[in-house]
Amino acid sequence: AQSVTQLDSQVPVFEEAPVELRCNYSSSVSVYLFWYVQYPNQGLQLLLKYLSGSTLVESINGFEAEFNKSQTSFHLRKPSVHISDTAEYFCAVTGSSGSARQLTFGSGTQLTVLP
């Protein structure tokens, strides 16, 4: 079984400032890791994922996350945020073996970008 802890429930930040959303996971097996973004009254959109290979993964809109196995972390970063980045962000984990592979989510971090 896996679990995910998102350490900050709310992160306010000014526009054009850098941001880091923290995610730690627990698992007894190898994992795949994901970040999803959710805008109000919408479903989840995949932001980026780590499956294997390079531990630094990037999204098309400037976010990046680094898989750190020793610290069991997958923190999300962006060097300069925009108002449009305001949303709820969820970190999720699944085991990399086995057939079901349902996702286990953290409780989410509300990112609010202030003008």
Next chain:
Amino acid sequence: DTGVSQDPRHKITKRGQNVTFRCDPISEHNRLYWYRQTLGQGPEFLTYFQNEAQLEKSRLLSDRFSAERPKGSFSTLEIQRTEQGDSAMYLCASSSPGTTNYGYTFGSGTRLTVV
């Protein structure tokens, strides 16, 4: 590829009534998942189908809940004798079995309000 579709988007029902939600996954995805998301929380896994077979059910899925995927395409989630605690967003996701581009695609969800 029109993504994952869920119907209805919103449902308001009286306590004790039965409700049914529908999910149409991406056509080439053989795996389909149902999740429930309550306010301020991350999605929680409910059940998983591979083709038409329901392979896993969470303990969250009480006897009042039933899910089907009769022909391995669309799926339905029925809640009988709804309770106020069933109020939540119900999310459907589908995934492809390949591991090189592994990912889940979520629908926009059905928001259930039990009054």
